[in-house]
Amino acid sequence: MLEVRGLQKVYEGAGRRVEAVRDLTFTLEPGELACLVGPSGCGKTTLLKCLAGLLAPSAGDVLLGGHKVTAPPPGMALVFQEYGRSLYPWLRVRDNVELPLRQKKEMSRQRRRELVERSLAEVGLTHAHDAYPWQLSGGMQQRVAIARAIAYEPEVLLMDEPFAAVDAQTRADLEDLVRRVWQDLGVTVLFVTHDIDEAVYLGQRVLVLSNSPTVVQEQLTIDLPDERDQLTTRADPRFTAFRTRIYEQIQAAKVAKA
The missing domain is CATH 3.40.50.300 (P-loop containing nucleotide triphosphate hydrolases)
Structure with a gap:
């Protein structure tokens, strides 16, 4: 690989x-x-x-x-050490996770939403869709960064x-x-x-x-x-x-x- x-x-x-x-x-x-x-x-x-x-x-x-x-x-996807600098503080959690998917022009909005939902569930953050990164603990912010990476498939x-x-x-x-x-x-x-x-x-x-x-x-x-x-x-x-x-x-x- x-x-x-x-x-x-x-x-x-x-x-x-x-x-x-x-x-x-x-x-x-x-x-x-x-x-x-x-x-x-x-x-x-x-x-x-x-x-x-x-x-x-x-x-x-x-x-x-x-x-x-x-x-x-x-x-390939990359998860950085400094989660606080890799997330956009003005975007909600779901939007941070979805952002890289918008580069995939062939992907439908419905498919993007499905991937966001799945990846947030995978990292145990189904309750945090509407939160901003600064409202979360450091561990939860890093979970968001991992969710964003795996949503990219x-x-x-x-x-x-x-x-x-x-x-x-x-x-x-x-x-x-x-x-x-x-x-x-x-x-x-x-x-x-x-x-x-x-x-x-x-x-x-x-x-x-x-x-x-x-x-x-x-x-x-x-x-x-x-x-x-x-x-x-x-x-x-x-x-x-x-x-x-x-x-x-x-x-x-x-x-x-x-």
Whole structure:
């Protein structure tokens, strides 16, 4: 579904050359939920912008369904970390969710309404259609952002540390929400996070990045049960083993950089 081949990103200017991403290669299978972790400042957001067609790579290719990504592709949606800046405060919840659908000129108004209703129900916000984002809690605002993304019916959903700004309990609820949406809709998800426990809890696979300039340092298949919950899954000895292995890899990347 998503293929990254030899991706490199170099920033140049003012007499400086900074290689942020170096020779990244990996694939996502259709319907897979993969998480991406790495040391702080390793280039996770740069990589995500390249995948989304928001930033041109210096070398290498990103392919979505076999087609090269050179601009934001219609089969992809992105959920940002800063939900407060990604929603329009003067639009009601239903209008925020519907907005990207208006770009699909062939789609009828009735179909747009159906998708808005379905996506808001999927994230548990059927009661909030007429609210403005500023009237909602941070967790509810991020649910609106997720609803907007899934209403677009993407083939691939990219999520850039979307729960970093919410409290621990809300974060746990949103993690379960992502897994439920992924299972219900069968969408391919790449979830970027700095939280190792979150990556292990969510993912079928975890890609561990090196320090900058970034490469894929290790890939781990997370063979925990498909049905997960915050208590049982996190108490599983395999969960602890995966978390320890990923932490070791990230610490090794920091030492190698130093």
